[in-house]
Amino acid sequence: MSVDTEKDPVVSTLLHVPSLLIAAAVTGACVSASHLLTWRAVRNEVSVLLWGIAYGLTTLSMVMAGLRGAIPAFLSVVVSNTFLLLALGLVWLGYRRFLGKVGRHDLLLAALGGLAWLAFACDRQLFADINLRVHVVSAIQFIYLLMVASDLVAHQRKEPLPALSLTTAAIVVQQALLLARVIYLLISPLNSSTAVLPTGTPIALTLIGSTGFIVFFGVLQLALVGQRSERRYRMAAETDGLTGLANRRRFLDDVLSHLAGAPNRGALILFDLDHFKRINDTHGHLTGDRALVEFAGILANATPDRAVAARIGGEEFALFLPDGDATTATVLAEHIRQLTRAFALKTVKDQLRITVSVGVADIAEVGPDYEALHSAADVALYKAKSDGRDRVAVYRWCPPRRQIAVACDDRVGKAVSAAV
Template sequence: MQLDEATLRIVAILFSLLIGGLLLFSWNSNRVNRELLVLGSSFGSAAVGIVLIGIASLGQSVIYLYTGVTLLFFAYGGGWQTMRIFERRPVKPWLAGLGGIFWLALSLIDPEHGPLITALAVAVVPASYTALMGFELWRGRGEYLPSRFALCMVVGLDSVLLVMRGVFIMIAASEAHRWTETQLTMTLSLLIVLVNVAVGYLMLSLIKERLETEQRAQTLIDPLTGLGNRRALHLHAERILRRQATSGQSVCVAIIDLDHFKKINDTFGHFMGDSVLRTFAERATLKLRPVDYLFRVGGEEFLCILQAAEERDAVGVMERIRRSMKSYRIGEGTEARGVTLSAGIASSRRVGYDLEDLTRAADAALYKAKRDGRNRVCVYTGDDTRLAADVEGRAWAEPRPQAGPLSGPQLT
């Protein structure tokens, strides 16, 4: 089967318009993902560029050729910026058009070698932009998305095909002293068109996968505090406890309750109550160790899993949190008051690694803390509970603050 330039251009235009239209339609349905707008516009730019190049091949003004090739290069630059938007990196629109502007300047300065310059640009500019697309995707590989690596491979293949096509066009142009398409270069062009269709399809898949991942994550996060919720606790606790049991390390569970929280809501209003909960989440997270998990399991009740922690370690962490909250003041004037908390701790050394048993024991210790006057930490000892002051070695060092208020192990 013999390919001709006219048929190839028609196929390229139709596929570019089809994929570009699909991307723009997807963006218009939910105008959040700007990468769909940019990539769809890039496919549209490529279609217009191919039309203008076709017009120039019919003997029309060279302006059509200059404009068409520039738009084609701009389309590849737009693909690179699309990946930067997707990876949430700063966008640099002027770089998207730099390749086309550079080629245009060289062609105008040295029109005698125009075909060779065009062939060289066709070999270098699109392949460079495509390689940068792959580079941006590879840099973001820390965020696992199934289609990411498939798109990396497709983009890499696109870059290789573009280089091969450009090299063969350069060879033909140097021999004929004009732009010449051969069956080989047209076959490579057809493959490039098909690969670009795959790029558009995989980009849609990539955005969909990220959206689904973020939606799943949102179902595990308490929207007020940003902590894991009860669902996240049950999803991750079994895995955490099993890992600790396998390693033979002690793990502690602490249940924390903000004292007189209903009175805070009644006195200062629910807005202040929400502020207290957010402040607790921020301060508590800063006092936790990097291996600890904190969940909001009720209105003013929180559960903390402390990995590789003996009772004294857990008491130290809870005491740091308690002192931090005690220094936090709400209200003004005579109504100003601090916020206190009570905490109960249970260790796997005493009750085993079952979450229900640990929670029940920690709850008993919390009840003891409240019964004894609140604003304290109690440890479950089996037959009875005792105050944190009775646990030996209270010289607990303050941990170095983490990078962010809610940093620590990820609930994924």
């Protein structure tokens, strides 16, 4: 927002610019206070502090602009707009910090808008043109807002917070207002000799839009902080603390949701690290934890899109393929088994080789029931273990009596009977 405008006596009583500037200043002060108070509760979010300072600078800018004519023009025009552009730079910097983007020259870029304005003010001939002043301030504002919007759009997929898209939409609206003001001034330029603190309709409406923008932007910023906290709490409740994979609860929710919507397709793979108890007993629990973490990394990197990988207990992991069948699941399971076998975990004394046994079950074989699907995959996993470990076994349906007859023990027989 630039503080230069043109007087319009028809609407001056309704759109009184000094009053609008004071209203904007009060609004900025309230938003600044809310951000600074919020920052005291969430000190880890430096972005909130930067935004609070930015709104404080905006408040000072509005106050100085409102005193145009009562204080030196250097303060009401030069310093006022410098504070405004520095505030926008801090807003951009705050979003950079919030999104986890850190650049070597971020501080310089945040201050560059204000510095560019000061450099422009040094040229008295150019600075004397009120229309050019408005265009320069509008251009710098537009660039900062564009930088914020581009960062938000790029981050949306990584962290899908609802307030991100709303913030982007608000920026687009504000940019449209800036463009409309520039176009209007190109059509109807201001008179530099008479403009002191005018009350023209376009500038007054821009002030109203800017005040609304301050409020809406401030609310969205606090909403972003709240949504991120809520998302992190939810992820913590659904994530295995050691491996970073989904936990059993999250895994079951995702699989059951798939079975409710598309019950005729999908495959389940169960993984069990071989001789894990021996690893713990021989090398210690820390080494055992490292083995779990390393395998989880292998599993996560091999997990296709839309698939769900989880640690469902102890040394047991699961992978559900919503679009898979026995063939694709077996190929993937074998790939993961080979990657695991090729990995060597460094210990104090030597290198530890890790192997994994794998069981595969297809919904086409056992039907769209999770308990039956899990039991079938568990039967296949037991078969892989009993056949010597470090292999993949696939569940195939056959009549219950025959299945029980070839089972290694009663537990497998009962599981197969339940599955069929």
